[in-house]
Amino acid sequence: GAVVxxxxxxVICKSGTSVKIECRSLDFQATTMxxxxxxxxxxLMLMATSNEGSxxxxxxxxxxxxxxxxxxxxxxxxxTVTSAHPEDSSFYICSSDGTSGTDTQYFGPGTxxxxx
Amino acid sequence: DAKTTQPNSxxxxxxxxxxxxxxxxxxxxxxxxxxxxxxxxxxPEYVIHGLTSNVNNRMASLAIAEDRKSSTLILHRAxxxxxxxxxxxxxxxxxxxxxxxxxxxxxxxxxx
Numbered sequence: 001g002a003v004v005x006x007x008x009x010x011v012i013c014k015s016g017t018s019v020k021i022e023c024r025s026l027d028f029q030a031t032t033m034x035x036x037x038x039x040x041x042x043x044l045m046l047m048a049t050s051n052e053g054s055x056x057x058x059x060x061x062x063x064x065x066x067x068x069x070x071x072x073x074x075x076x077x078x079x080t081v082t083s084a085h086p087e088d089s090s091f092y093i094c095s096s097d098g099t100s101g102t103d104t105q106y107f108g109p110g111t112x113x114x115x116x
Numbered sequence: 117d118a119k120t121t122q123p124n125s126x127x128x129x130x131x132x133x134x135x136x137x138x139x140x141x142x143x144x145x146x147x148x149x150x151x152x153x154x155x156x157x158x159x160p161e162y163v164i165h166g167l168t169s170n171v172n173n174r175m176a177s178l179a180i181a182e183d184r185k186s187s188t189l190i191l192h193r194a195x196x197x198x199x200x201x202x203x204x205x206x207x208x209x210x211x212x213x214x215x216x217x218x219x220x221x222x223x224x225x226x227x228x
Contacts, residue, residue, distance in 0.1 A: 004159075034215070043203075044160065044218040093159045095216075103148060103207075105216055107159030 002028045004096055006108035013084055014116055021079045021111045023094030029074035030096035034105070035067075038091040050077050084115045120204045125223040128194045136189040136222055138204030143184050146208045150216070151178065151189050153200040160203065160218075163189065199226045 003026040013019050023033060032051050036044040048064075050056040050071035058064045068080040081088055095107040121139040128134040140149065151163040164171055164178045166187075171178040177190040191198055203221040 006159075036218075043220050044154075046215060046217070049215065091157075095159070103150075103165055104162045105152075105160075107152075107161065110157070110159045112157070 002026075002096070002106040004030075004094065004106045004108040006092075006094060006111050008111060009109065010112040010114075012114045012116065015085055016083055018080055018082045019084055019113060021081075021092055021094075021113075023077045023079070023096075023108055025075050025096055025106075028096075030077070031074065032097060033071055033077040034095045035069060035077075035079050036093045036095070038093060038110075044093060047079075081113065084113070086115045089113055089115045120206060120219055122202070122204055122219065122222045124220065125225065127225045127227065128191075129227050130196060131193050134191040134194045134198070134224065134226075136191075136202050136204075136224065137186065138188070139186045140204070140206055141185045143206055144208070147206040148208070149178065149180060149184075149187050150205045150207050151176070152203045152205065152216070152218075153198075154203070154221070155197075155200045163202070165207075194224075194226045196226050196228060199224055 005024045007022045034049050035047045037047050038044045046059050047062045048056045048058045048069050050069045052071050052074050056069040071077040091110050093110045095105045097105045148165050148167050150165040152160040153163050154160040164173055164176050166178045179188045201221040201223050203218050205216050
C-alpha cells in the first residue's frame, strides 16, 4: 500500500510559538491531503482538505488563520499551528487518497504536539 | 456523510473469531462501507471496504446485509496485535474530495 510519513513524530513547544508539521507521500502523488486532529480518548476530527496548488478547504469551526495549510507539491503538505496554546495540544494526523478515484485513504503515523 | 452505529467496546480471546457489527440504516445507494482501525498512538489503517457483496482480504472479511443497513467486520483469528479501535465509515464516491467522517468506533480488546 501507499506510504505517508509525518515529521516530526512528536514536538513540544512553548505557548505562543509556531509549529510546522510536514506530511509526505513517499511512493505516490497526493493530489488531495486531509488533516485531522485527535484529542485523548476521542475520535479523529477532520480539520481541512488541501489540494495541490490551491487553497485549503477548512471544516466549520477550524480557524484558517491559526492552522495554516500549504500543499505546494504533489508529495508534500504542511500544517503550521501559529501562536500555539496549551489547548492546541493534540495528535495531528494527515492522510491522502492518492490520485483521485481511489477508495482507500492512507494515513500518516501522526504527530503528537504538546504546548507548554 | 451518513451515520453509523457501533458498540463502544468488545472483547475477544486470542485465536478466536471476532465479529464487529455496524448499523447504517440511512445508507444511500452510492455509499461504500469502509472499515479502518487505529492502534494506540498511531494513524488509522485501512482494513476493508465493500458496496453490496461480501468481501475478503488478507486482513479480514466484510459481511454486508442484503438490505445494506448493517454490516459485520470479521477477524477470523484474533491476535493481540488486532487490539485497536475499529471504525465503520460510509463514504460516497464522486466529487473532487473524498472525506471520511469518523465516529467513536469500537474498542476491541484481545485477551491472551
